[in-house]
Amino acid sequence: MARVMVVWCPDWPVIAALADEGLPTHLPAAVFHANIVQAGNAAARTLGVRRGMRRRDAQSRCPELKVYPATPERDARTFETVLTAVEEQHPGVAPLRPGLAALRAPRRARGGEPAAAALLAERLVELGVWDSRVGVADELFTAEQAARLAHEQDCHIVAPGESVPFLRELPVEAIDDADAISLLKRLGLRTLGELADLPAAAVRDRFGPKISWVHRVVGGAGAVPLTTRTPPPELARHVDFEPPLDNAETISFSVRQTADAVVAGLAAQQLVCTEVRIEAFCEGSSYDDPSSARDWLHPRWFTAADLVDRLHWQLQGAMRNVKGRGGDIRSPISRILFTPVTVVPDAVHADGLWGGTDERVQRGIARVQGMLGHEAVVVPVLQGGRAPADRQALVPWGERPTGLRPASHPWPGSIPPPAPARVFASPWPAEVAGAGGRPVAVDARGAVLGEPTRFRPEPRGDWLPVAAWAGPWPVEELWWESGGRRVARFQVVGVDGRAWLLTWEAPGSWWTEAAYD
Amino acid sequence: MASTPDLIADLRTRMARLEDSTPSSMPLATHPALAGLVQLRAGASYSVDSATLALALLAGPSRAGSWCAAVGVSDFGAEAAVALGVDLDRVVLVPDPGEQWLEVTAALVDVATVVLVRPAGRVTPQAAEKLAARLRKRGAALVCWGEWPRCEVRLTASEPAWAGVGQGHGHLRSRRLLVEARRGTAPPRRGALWFPAEDQSWVSEHRPVEPASVVAPVEGVA
Structure with missing residues (x-):
């Protein structure tokens, strides 16, 4: 049986929130959900902020506390860089949750497991993740507990076959379940060893499947195989212009191949893209800061021609400096980047055998858009509201309506039907x-x-x-x-x-x- | 079972449609409330003087699954259109075409079965004739909210009488409308419609009105 290595980055939600803002990690910060502390960093803990504390109590102990809302997407997104870094060193990573990942411990690494763990910590420090802890053991639960005992940028190794004695000494707080911990303590069970001594049937009946699994693990059984992931394919594509171009028509003509490559790359995965982010970088600007960026939604999905159209519209708007239309372009463009934001299996959007959309309609409307600009052709949609003008919205053709008010709400103060023509x-x-x-x-x-x-x-x-x-x-x-x-x-x-x-x-x-x- | 000549005629029409030379007089679906007054035909143009009538003319083909377009109508009442039976999934609007309204209308005739247009200026007979050729080729109908030279039927709504509203109480509930359809020099057809009716339906059958008759006053209307 392969040994398991667990990489734990403590307080990940807080680290992710601070990194998103570009703030240093030594500031006291906490992530809140429903005004209750979900996670705080070490600085916040030294000032007395604890998990489960109310927001006003936390802020009264530490008035300079940075307060962030809990956003699991942000945590997962920022943890992706850590996963990629770990994957570069050891393929076969199983993400457990943001801040925690498992992998098969390398068997023949030079210097053994401690050296492999040190290399990993070094790589993460390069990424700016200072606090990472590694645990190595025979199976997942033990390795995670070992990681929690490790020091910063260090590892804790449980020797082969030593899992059961290691686990038996741990306090019941090792189980990540406040209700179960409270119950076990009231029953007088203080260590996992005491829990393991109970009969298996009684544990299962009284505590449910999760604690029952811990009971089996502490008893030396119940190891679960790792479900490792395959790295996600790279779907974004970019094109560089040398020399940089300053004409929207020329640029649109030059990105045709790239747009084809984006759509083909998705098609190879049997995916289609319904939301895309298009970024344009001006000459001399850094690749972190696009001069023009906009998310485009498509009512169906993007073909290569649609991508080129959207880029053309975006560049025209940005070059004419129209407010709220994707940035401001003042110098020639050196790079265009297409990033698919939402992809769905192509079976969801497959054409009916007898033709779904009317190609003729698309072409005719594209001609009108060519005459008047793409926002001149609109589609009316209904929404909720009080005034008649609020109860409808006009959505530019080719975009998906967003932010509509629900029509099902009662809307007191609205005028009874019939509606005005x-x-x-x-x-x-x-x-x-x-x-x-x-x-x-x-x-x-x-x-x-x-x-x-x-x-x-x-x-x-x-x-x-x-x-x-x-x-x-x-x-x-x-x-x-x-x-x-x-x-x-x-x-x-x-x-x-x-x-x-x-x-x-x-x-x-x-x-x-x-x-x- | 249809008789053989009928069947052949039907098949010929369908063949003609496939060959993209739609017979220009092919009838299009028409809103049931207007059934006795006007029958929409492909290739023809119609003129109306009321938003409700314009929307009702769009509603017929839209109910039958065709695309509709409106050019220069910046005050499109989407909710009223839905109540009349227009399917908003197959409607495109160009609220502000500016000077290019005629070109936009011509482009949309390729797309939609019925195009509503509110001209920004005077329509010359030459422009109307060019558009009419395109309408005949595409099998589409044009509804003009305003004056249109040589239109097939001119629909006018007059003597609206609202029920349900008093002096500071009630609310607009139903309306009796006298609709007149003039077709060339033929005597006009008239009908009184409850548009909408008391139960908020828009499909009430109209009662033909004799040309000389006087509309009886409706109760509850001042």
Whole structure:
């Protein structure tokens, strides 16, 4: 049976959060979930911050504590660099969780297991991971416990066949389960050895499968084989320009082969990409800091031509310096990088045998986009909201809608159906007057002061007598912020029979939002 | 079982469609509420004067699975369109085509079965004739919200009467609309539609109205 080596980087969530911010690791920091400390680093611990502590208690002990929300994706993403480094030295790594990885201990390494562990620690220090601990034992659980006993950048080795005596001496706190530890202590069991002396059936019935497994391991059985991973394939592709190019058309023409390679690389894995990140690097800028970067979503999946289109749009926007459209390009471009962000098996998106999308539609719309720019062609989608204009959104063709409000929520203050046939993208100024020309207003409780008798829904239209009206539907939008506004909506029917949706806004302006034409 | 001549005629139409020379007078699906007033035909252009009628004309082919497009309609009421039966998954909008609205409309005629356009300026008969040739070739229909030279049917909505709303109470619930379809010099067809009806459906059958008749006042409408 191969021996197992475990690499443990303590407090990984905190290290990952600090590394993301580019801060040194000696600052006290902690990661919180639901206002409870999930993990803290050594600096925080010396100041009295403990796991399971409430946030206000932690901050009262250590006011300069850096507070981070728990994000498992970030932890996993940053741990990937550690996994890759370990994989470079010893293939066959099993990631257990962010901060903890196992591998088969090298049998014939020069200098034996301590030397192999030292080499690993050295490699991790090069990556900036100062605190790593290695444990080596006959099987996984013992190796993990050994790693927890090791010192910083050091290793703890449990000799072959010595696992059972080693484990028997450990306190029950070695089990990573607060409820089980509490229960075992109340039962008077202080070490794993005392737990191992209990009958197996009783342990299983009383404590469940996890503790039962620990019981078997301490008894010298229950070793589990490592499930090692195969390294993920490299799917991102880049192209360098020498000399750098400054024309969006030339660049788009030159990346065609790279775009083909991205799609072919995915196809070889039977994958298609639905979200891609395109980064452009200007001449002289570092490869960590793209001059233009944007994530693109595709309603179906990206073909090579789609990738080239998106790059073209992005470069055009960035070169014209349009706000919020992926950066600002001021010098020639030396590198373009395509990174697939979301990939799915191609079977999910396979075309029906009789044709799924209409190629003709795609081509025709691409022609209109060529005339007017890609954001000129939009697709309407419904969403939740109160004002008619809030209840719909226009999504540029070829992009996937994001951040839509759910339509299933009740939305109090919305207007009952039927929906207006004309919804103005930006409301028109309107005028409403009561009897004798007095203004009509809505008070803070939503009651109407004055009765509308005539109105002018269109800016250059005629005044019309009001035939019927309904409302108000008062809404206080964002009243807790300085930009909040108090509005009330009215349905007003003129004597010509046409109905309008008018909005009164505090302190006294009127808008035409929609027409029931 | 259809008779042999019918079957042959049907097969000929289908062959013609495959050969991309759609017979220009092929009927397109039309919203059931407008059934007695107007029948959409491929290659023809229609003019309307109301957003609801424009959306209703889009809804017919959209319900049947065709693509729709709207050019220059910056105030597209998506919710009302869905209520009428338009499938938003097959709708493209070009809200602001600017000066190029005619070119954009021509490009979208290749894509969509029915194209709604609100012209930014005056439409010359030459431009309309060019577009009509393209419509006939592609088997598409054009709906113009505004005036269009030599259109097949001119639909006008008049005398809207809303029910359900009073003086500060209730809310807009249903509307009676007098729709008139003028086709060349033929006497106009008229119908009174409940659009929408009391139960918020948009498919109510219309009642033909005699040209000279007076619309009876509807209760609850001022």
